[in-house]
Amino acid sequence: KAGVTQTPRYLIKTRGQQVTLSCSPISGHRSVSWYQQTPGQGLQFLFEYFSETQRNKGNFPGRFSGRQFSNSRSEMNVSTLELGDSALYLCASNSGTGRHEQYFGPGTRLTVT
């Protein structure tokens, strides 16, 4: 069973640009969560999607958005990049059982210069 895939693995962008990150969950999983990890703030929840609908959203500005497609693949977009957006962006594939287990992909390392 294939794991969670995220592309690209590394990105370097300039302030003011926008970026789109992609995530494919474990086969059969219909829910995906996104997190941002930084040395200062740790792991913080961005949003969760299930069946193409956003079910939960964290405390991030509107520059952070996401979507999910009918095949459960998800994308997140960050517009008007700021230096503080430099982080590891992690996608988690959610088990869909009452156990609420989440399995992380390898992440996308975004550097904003």
Place this chain on the structure above:
Amino acid sequence: QKEVEQNSGPLSVPEGAIASLNCTYSDRGSQSFFWYRQYSGKSPELIMSIYSNGDKEDGRFTAQLNKASQYVSLLIRDSQPSDSATYLCAVNKDSSYKLIFGSGTRLLVRP
């Protein structure tokens, strides 16, 4: 007060010893509790989940949950140098897939 608190460490133990990692949480309504291991430069890996009071064992790992005292712990028996990593405690407050993470405890196992 942070919602999920962990001692940042590092916690240093000799090879073969028991490593004890602790985590406290503030919301009494928290329902699900998880331990993730994260090696430097890698993503978090789920190693234990626990949902009810008591102990849950899986190989060398034991998770302990005490809802009355609002703490969850992870014991690693027969610690190996390969266990050296940051251990993240995560809590689910409701029936969602929104996890609140602690800042992690760095564990060093000395050969």
